[in-house]
Amino acid sequence: MANEISHLCFLCILAAMVFIIIFLKHKKHCNTNKQNLPPGEMGLPWIGQTMEFYKAQRKNSLFEDFVQPRITKYGKIFSTHLMGSPTVIVNGANANKFLLSNEFKLVVSSWPSASVQLMGKDSIMEKQGERHRCLRGLIGSSLGQAGLETLVPKICNSVQQHLDTKWKGQDKISLYRSTKILTFSIVFECFLGIKVEAEMLETFERVLEGVFAAPVMIPGSRFWRAKKARKTIEKMLVEVVREKRMQMEGKLEEQEEQGGMLLSRLVAGMIRGEITEEEVVDNVVLLVFAAHDTTSFAIAMTFKMLAQNPYCHSLLLKEHAEIMSSKRPGENLTLDDTKKMKYTWQVARESMRLFPPIFGSFRKAIADIEYEGFTIPRGWKVLWTTYGTHYNSEYFPDPLSFNPSRFDESLPPYVFLAFGGGPRVCAGYQLAKLNILIFVHFVVTHYDWSLLYPDERVTMDPLPFPSHGMPIKITPKLF
Template identity: 70%
Template sequence: MAMSINVSPSLALSVLGPLCALIMVLIHRESMRRRSKKKLPPGEMGLPWIGETIEFYKSQQKNRLYEEFVQPRVAKHGKIFKTRLMGSPTVVVNGAEANRFFMSNEFKLVISSWPSSSVQLMGKNSIMEKQGEAHRLLRGVISATLGPAGLEGIVPEVCKSVKLHLEKHWRNSETISLYRSTKVLTFTIVFECLLGIVVEPGMLEMFERVLEGVFAPAISFPGSKFSRAKNARMEIQKMLVDIVRSKREEMERRPESGQEEGMLLSQLVAGLIKGEISEEEVVDNVVLLVFAAHDTTSFAIATTFKMLAQHPNCYSILLQEHVNIMSNKSHGETLTLDDMKKMTYTWQVARESMRLFPPIFGSFRKAVSDIEYEGFTIPRGWKILWTAYGTHFNQEYFPEPMEFNPSRFDAPIQPYAYLPFGGGPRLCAGHQLAKINILIFVHYVVMQYDWSLLNPNEPVIMDPLPIPSQGMPVKISPKLN
């Protein structure tokens, strides 16, 4: 006769609880044992969660991330070192070979890893968050508009915007804030030349409120930077959804209306109509593009003028280049894409300015599996940070790196050493648009105005992106023709 044994639930729990706890302890010990066999990069992890975040932010706010944070640790630990930033164990890498390794292994060994606040404000459906095929699809749509054929049509529109801006804001002024002026201009160019959206009063200020929160803690208590930014983002989203839906109705009613040259919004909405991308993806990528194409470009323009003011010999060479270009054109004839190609020295000046003052300090990646690199193991889930400063200020790639020398770009630069626009699959899709914005603005200013910076040694600070601390005030006077 079979016997049955009744076990009370309380007895079962009293046995299973400690057993589960023991199993978890054993698993944790085994994980620690395996990890202990891995050779982690040298470095200091600092306090739990906080790590070295305070030192990182302090140096970044003064725009001295390389001098005060990266360089001392490289001197102590070498080109690759570990730390803890914003709660995450992080490996900081330096050098062109490290940049090449991690950027070329995007989607394979590493993925983009932005702070939660940035993701929420830029949009989880933006290209910066997309991986693999989804990223390639969206990048293809954007690149098609910003390729040679698209830029050919955009150049005359940018020229028109620059001339109108100078006439409206510069013509009757004696001093202007160069940085603020270029922010207004580049914002207008993105909206009107690239997206076909008329800029209304208050739109720039709305986007600026979003920018204030992109690196702030993602805490939504009333009055916080992130909370204010999130509210502004909701306003922007509502505005853009209305614009996208209106554009879709127009293109479905009149398909030929989607063929405008250079209109990125038309290309995105065409993808929406075909079912290739969603409405959320259209909106989020427009938001990202506005930030990527105007904030960094306006800073690059400002630092270009800063360097020209400090180096009058370089300004003389640059000015002559523009005089020569106009000598072959009739009065009132606008610039073309071919004229941009003739501005070789001007672009060298801009490139050297962006080397010394990178518009972006670098970017975070996350390891999707354990990575073996340079004899070290970077564990799965750890962050990897590359910085533009790690090569831009290194004499191995740029002799006498703190000197302003546009002619260093006469010779080819080692791949992955010069990274003002990033690199690899995540190279900024709008870098060619930034180039023509810079060249066209410089052209019209130097040909139409005498100018001088009121404070040529004005410091650059981070708030949260790099900006001239005083807005770069400039004394101007129209040239007499």
């Protein structure tokens, strides 16, 4: 009898707690309704419109199936409810500028819990204000003029070695998979100075699979596998960082005079007491993901567009033939050579405009925001999208056509956002650019190639990728 009474009391307390939570949420919702919120629909309680969002994401049609219909119905700014949070989605260059330039003032970066746990709470993804600027400065210092000049021959050697070992003697290549292996080794060996060991790429890929999963540690789940892989990576990197510290202790000035790899700069900052070991490890993890997956997709889409636009391919090939004619046999490219690849970079940017490596990103309002006559309440999420400008005829006439000459002239700020914008613009932008330009140079000057699936779909899980891996038929050029 006592047990039954105890059980009944527990149920009553639980029911009361649920009632209080619902009442408080309802009260909060009533208060926000008094504000002039952006128009939109919140969908089901708690779930909101998350399932529709994820369904469109998996099909890589977030803009067409989720955002565009709501723009048509409500306008460029509308509200919804995603992943447990009321969310405002904004579109257009002015909205992008307002949101991204007010980082740390009105909004802060806001990633799902799974992403934070797997990328690291001490990475620049999570850091705010002065701490973000400090860490970003250390990363950016490796990509100054001197750093880039040092990187170019290293990337050239990596690309040549990759083509010699993975492409030579083959008549068919999975371009996306090939470039993932290559860009992964470039970021580790050329930029960080860490030797790539067996199965490292597969371990990092298991982490990536869980960044947007439900953060529930159920054995066998995506997040559980990702968390396990993250611990393996962390253990390996801690050993590398501590060994590097031992090598550099007492030789800091000598290391800095030589410039050094990014890892050397981060460890030097750790020795000086500017950053912690956790910050070094988390930022290496984040950089690897930021630098290789998105770059591989950008390269794949560049080759897709070249295959479908032979005239553009011929113009690009002419640019690279002129660069080759100025080089002695076996002579490496220089940073100045990459600066001559202006048309190639136009082709790459136009490919990224049509197929952005990122859809956009979330921010969280840290104050009530008044914008365009609406109020975005403190605590709400805000999502900006690349497609909001990339596919807008106001900025890009005939936006669905491939036209690299759009980039002959400089574009207005916050229109082309393949690398983000504002204080959080991609820290590895220059590294990605070099990877793309140098890889394109060696492939188009040494191989003829064609797509095996010209109409191959792009899917997303969690980042975009060609559904078949973009297999291409290759034939070595005869010199």
